[in-house]
Amino acid sequence: MKDTISVLQNIIPDMLAVLNSRYRILEVISLHQPIGRRALSEVMNLSERTLRTETSFLRSQGLLFSSKSGMSLTSKGKQVFNQMEGILERLMKMDLKEETLAKKLNIQFCRIVPGDSDLSLSVLNELGIQAARMFNELLPEGEFVVAVTGGSSLAAMAENMTFELSDNRHFTFVPARGGLGDLMSIQANSISDLMAQKTGGANTALFVPDNLSEAVLNLLKDEPTIRHTLDMMKQANCLLYSVGNAKIMMERRKLADDLKNELIAKQAVGEAFGCYFDKQGKIVHRLSRFGLQIEDVARIPYAIAIAGGSSKSNAIKAFSHIAPDHTWLVTDEGAANLILKG
Known part of the structure; x- marks a missing residue:
């Protein structure tokens, strides 16, 4: 698996970083939903600008929805979040x-x-x-x-x-x-x-x-x-x-x-x-x-x-x-x- 990751990183050098980042965003939202972007920024200690880009992508994939109270996971988002845990575990083995x-x-x-x-x-x-x-x-x-x-x-x-x-x-x-x-x-x-x-x-x-x-x-x-x-x-x-x-x-x-x-x-x-x-x-x-x-x-x-x-x-x-x-x-x-x- 490590050899496979090394080959993939030559083509997609930020693969693990992106996966890990998006998983953590879904994880924090899952724990604190509904949560606004500012609160999410404070919990994750990342800029609102960075989170705006990432959450917009996750929303476009049907994984998040927004309300006046903040962001929450959709049913698809919950399913993907649970699946990602196992995938990351294998990738970072x-x-x-x-x-x-x-x-x-x-x-x-x-x-x-x-x-x-x-x-x-x-x-x-x-x-x-x-x-x-x-x-x-x-x-x-x-x-x-x-x-x-x-x-x-x-x-x-x-x-x-x-x-x-x-x-x-x-x-x-x-x-x-x-x-x-x-x-x-x-x-x-x-x-x-x-x-x-x-x-x-x-x-x-x-x-x-x-x-x-x-x-x-x-x-x-x-x-x-x-x-x-x-x-x-x-x-x-x-x-x-x-x-x-x-x-x-x-x-x-x-x-x-x-x-x-x-x-x-x-x-x-x-x-x-x-x-x-x-x-x-x-x-x-x-x-x-x-x-x-x-x-x-x-x-x-x-x-x-x-x-x-x-x-x-x-x-x-x-x-x-x-x-x-x-x-x-x-x-x-x-x-x-x-x-x-x-």
Whole structure:
């Protein structure tokens, strides 16, 4: 089935994205009918312009009808919606290991790349290739504000993006956090800019360190260019992010020794969005930082996590207690095998 999908995508590159988008529109209308376009836009976090095009098409196919109260599914629409669920399930079919991992992590979809990216740069590059492909499969047509975190996995994804991703889409990329003071090539700001260049999209920069004191952060938030970037983050309807090994992220963030010892004592295993969490997904410490907070992830409709390597297995498993169930994950066998072994 995967080979069939690959062949079809050469002819219809947006096939899965369109199917997934229209299915989600029917799903939301089914749950909230009757619902107006503005309310639908708010629930799906998509522009009214994009939804107007899609709902007009669905209405022309006899799947929707409109009344003063809003849109509802026709009897044909209900039938097609039920049929689409099975079709999408087959089209997006995961192999047994991917399906098992997705169920174990309680997330929507998972793609596993052969190998261990901790041991091989070629595996890391394959993570980036598969993440870019998933990005194309997941997103429908329309305008997207894409929030991007940093790290080597996201940098690999950026390198494998192309202008084809912008067919019938417009992207504005925005860093989801400030700088961590390490290699420029894996900073959120650099990756956001590279993704914009690769896809022909726009970029909004954030030239601020992530490890400032809360007092300084509060002062800088009122600076106009920083306020503009923070406002763009709040508009994000797509998120590309990674999950970090707690000890590695302590070093990257150059945390003070007393804080490192505190986190080790609290058995922190992972980090995401400035939050350190233990094996149960309990947040044991939260840093003052610019950017998206961990609570923002649930409201963003299109969220792809890219995290591989055996060193991240515990972090990925722990984060699954926090991650929303619509999460899509790209990982590798190094992490997946350890998670599945428990």
